[in-house]
Every structure is written in structure tokens, then in C-alpha cells.
């Protein structure tokens with residue numbers, strides 16, 4: 001298996017680049033943001049609970065997202081690898097993910113982090129909010145709260161994989177194809 005984490009602040013291009021990565025490399029895409037939004041759309045109790053956090057720009061509790069990832073992995077026993085997008089976002093989530101993969105006899109091969117300046121993130125998310133219908137993309141105060149959550153709770157996850165020597169940081173500004181070429185160059189180093 002080849003397992004990759006795409007990492008970066010909200011609006012850094014994780015969702016955008018994930019689509020291109022799965023198309024080229026055939027990995028199973030697991031986005032906690034997408035999984036949570038489908039729970040919200042189906043009005044499940046998990047979705048209704050998650051929405052109260054997401055609408056404030058806060059992270060959803062670890063136990064909820066870890067349980068969701070566990071069941072998504074169990075539904076895909078034949079995947080040739082996973083692309084984790086938006087997960088892990090806390091050190092506790094990273095430790096749980098390492099454990100889940102160890103149970104399958106595998107591990108994370110690489111974490112790729114996209115670097116984007118804060119003002120560019122805000123511009124992209126407000127722009128997406130014009131059409132996405134996402135309540136967390138339309139209010140600049142909520143967007144800034146998401147970025148603050150990232151700085152306070154999520155950046156530490158990079159240190160976890162850096163310590164394992166499985167971390168690469170790439171420029172996340174520029175054209176979408178140009179950024180994808182950088183990501184593919186990094187992935188290919190692990191596949192040759």
C-alpha cells in the first residue's frame with residue numbers, strides 16, 4: 001500500500017489537489033471534511049453535532065472523526081492506498097491513524113504540506129463561499145477562526161511526521177497544474 005497525507009491550512013488546495021492525485025495514482029480519497037458534510041446533508045446525529053463546531057470554525061472532536069475514518073477504511077479493504085485529506089488535524093488523530101494503519105500492516109509513507117500565505121487563504125475561501133453554499137466559507141470571522149485552530153492545534157501534526165522523516169513542504173501558491181507537478185514529483189520519489 002502507499003498512504004499519503006495532504007496537509008495544509010484551510011483553503012490551501014487540499015481538496016483541489018486531492019482530485020488530481022487520486023486520478024493519477026488510484027488512491028482511495030478520504031476527506032474528513034467531505035465525510036462530515038455528507039453526514040450534515042443526511043441530517044444524522046453525528047452531522048448535527050459536527051455542524052455546531054464547523055459553523056464556528058472549530059475542529060470537530062477527535063473521537064468523532066477518528067471513528068469516521070476507521071469505518072471508511074473498513075469499507076475499503078482492497079484499497080491499494082489511501083489519500084488522507086484534512087486528516088489528521090491533531091496529534092491525537094495522528095497517533096490514532098498510525099495505530100489504524102499498523103493494524104493493517106502498513107503506515108504513512110509521506111505527508112505533503114502545502115504552504116500558502118494567510119491573506120491568500122482568506123481570499124480563496126471567501127471566493128469559494130460565493131458559490132459553495134458552505135456556511136463556514138462566507139464569514140471572514142469564521143475563516144480566521146479556522147486558521148487560528150489550524151495554528152493552535154494542527155501545525156503540531158507536521159512535527160509528528162517530520163520526526164519520522166516522512167514530511168515534505170511544498171509551495172502551495174501559483175497555478176493548480178504547477179502545484180500538482182510539485183506534488184507528483186514528491187510522490188514519485190516514493191514510488192520509484
Ligand code: B4P
Pocket residue numbers: 008009010011012013014015016017032033034036053054057058059060061065085086087088089093124125127128136146172173174175176179
Ligand atoms: P475541510 O473540508 O477539510 O476544508 P478546508 O480545509 O476548508 O479546505 P481545503 O484546503 O480542502 O480547500 P481547497 O484548498 O481545495 O474542513 C472543513 C471543516 O471540517 C473544518 O474547519 C473542521 O471544522 C471540520 N473538520 C474536517 N476535518 C476534520 C478533522 N480531521 N478533525 C476535526 N475537524 C475536522 O479549496 C479552497 C479554495 O481555493 C477553492 O475554491 C479552490 O478552488 C481554491 N484554490 C485551490 N487551489 C488554488 C490555487 N492554486 N490558486 C487559487 N485558488 C485555488
